[in-house]
Amino acid sequence: MSNDEPRPWLRCYRCWSQELEVQVHYEGIHRIDPETGERAEVVDELQEAVVQCLDCMHDQPHLAFVGGRVDRIEDRWERMVAGTPWVASCTVSVDAEDVETCSGPEAGDALSYAAFGEHGTREFFTHVRFHKHEEDTIVVHLLVELYARSAEEAGEVLMEAARGALAITSLAEESRPPAATGGGGGH
Structure with a gap:
């Protein structure tokens, strides 16, 4: 999808507001390089994200946070928005x-x-x-x-x-x- 293409799915399925936020929770275990003190290797990491409407406060299960951006979940968004x-x-x-x-x-x-x-x-x-x-x-x-x-x-x-x-x-x-x-x- 190009950046200038309309995104009718980027809205609250409940109240249609476009005032959304993503809450990201991250946990990680990282090895530390003893020479530099910097992160050397990721042992384990877990990221959970929930997109929520700021107007009605409902979670948006038709949207996901993937690769640093919010995108639609294909098998849900049309059903929930349309x-x-x-x-x-x-x-x-x-x-x-x-x-x-x-x-x-x-x-x-x-x-x-x-x-x-x-x-x-x-x-x-x-x-x-x-x-x-x-x-x-x-x-x-x-x-x-x-x-x-x-x-x-x-x-x-x-x-x-x-x-x-x-x-x-x-x-x-x-x-x-x-x-x-x-x-x-x-x-």
Whole structure:
């Protein structure tokens, strides 16, 4: 992509703001040259980055920080920027051992992660309505908001993300949040 080509994906998928920032976390282990005191060799390094909207504070899972610049993630950006929100009422049956905790303040995130992995805590807006224990299985009942271009795509995204048996009881298209209707680069 050339530098002067429009980047319709370089915006918040939720409110369409172009006021984004990248938060980069870096950890590294480096050997030191005993003669110069400078870094001699990288033993291990880890870089994590999250792109976030400064206006609505939502993470942008359709964007990644690669090679010093923000770029789109091909299999997500069109669905999240060009799509509309869909709300699903569903259950996911997961192995009880995959649930970190099912009580206390962290329970919602733990159950969402058990049901949908990273999608459940980063890409989808999830609300755990309740859960129930059935022997070695936990059935998590959720309301999930996700972005997709059609009902079929929304169902496929949920199926691919589910970390257990998924049952969708309802799926309805919502309208985009009001800030998104302004066109260009509005907030």
